[in-house]
Amino acid sequence: MAFRPLFTRDRVWAGLGAGILLLLALLMLFWARNRPLGPGTAILGGLALLMLGMSALLIYRLWALHTLDYWVQRDAIHIHWLGEEAVIPLPHVQEIIPATLALAPDWWRWPQQWLQSDAEKRVFSYATQPPEQSLAIVTADEVYLVSPQRPQDFVQAYEQRQQFGPARLLKRVIYLAPWRQHWLLTDRLAQGALLGGLVLGWLVLGYVIWRYPQLPATIALHMNNQGMPDLLSPRHAIFLLPGIALLIGFLNAAIGFAFYGYQRFLSYLLWSLSFLLQIITFLAVANLINLAVRG
Helix, strand or coil: CEECECCCHHHHHHHHHHHHHHHHHHHHHHHHHCCCCCHHHHHHHHHHHHHHHHHHHHHHHHHHHHCCEEEECCCEEEEEECCEEEEEEHHHEEEEEECCCCCCCCHHHCCCCCEEEECCCCEEEECCCCHHHCEEEEECCCEEEECECCHHHHHHHHHHHHHHCCCCCCCCEEECCHHHHCHHHCCHHHHHHHHHHHHHHHHHHHHHHHHHHHCCCEEEEEECCCCCEEEEEEHHHHHHHHHHHHHHHHHHHHHHHHHCCCCHHHHHHHHHHHHHHHHHHHHHHHHHHHHHHHC
């Protein structure tokens, strides 16, 4: 028998927030597109990217909440969430009672702040409500918090199936979906290198857009051994450097991603080089812009 979790107002506010952030991001991108390049464009573009990211995060979390449900079967209580399945065999359940645990919400994960676990206390919360509005499935070693829409029916369904006795003897276990065990979600070094290179690349591009109005119509992209310019180009050519650096960063990210399972060191090396390349690009761009501005 399936039970959906209690619907919360947080999901409504999160949906509205995601829609508003997406609309504002699109408006800012439109305004930035119709403005001359400069600090205003850089600020609008940066805010638009930030709002797009926040909107995407809220949409993902809303989808994750939509996947939550509870199944009371003859052999066990099954909890499904985001590809995860917690199996609680009925013979292991001591009681299902209103929860009395003190559990602090993870507000940084809003609107799924009550979906969390505490390994030390052996508490696994699959609830959309605070503990005082949830049920506690108590076993000898662990406590699972749930918040079904019809709590009395949930308890009654458990009691009825408990009387039948199990048809199979199952183990108490939590299964994770394969994609949730992917190395990209667990390797902090890989996350830092990939995200760091991407963020630095966008910051370099934003810096160029910010300083662009200060540039003369023609700039020097290269100097000879005597420090004299030997390659003059229109000022918009300054975007070639951050553009090429970003392209190389994306290529290195893709190649490192493909080789991670075989040559992890090579992946780390490529991602580190991309990070270093963005720093070198920033120094080179800043130097060229300063030389051009000074004339």
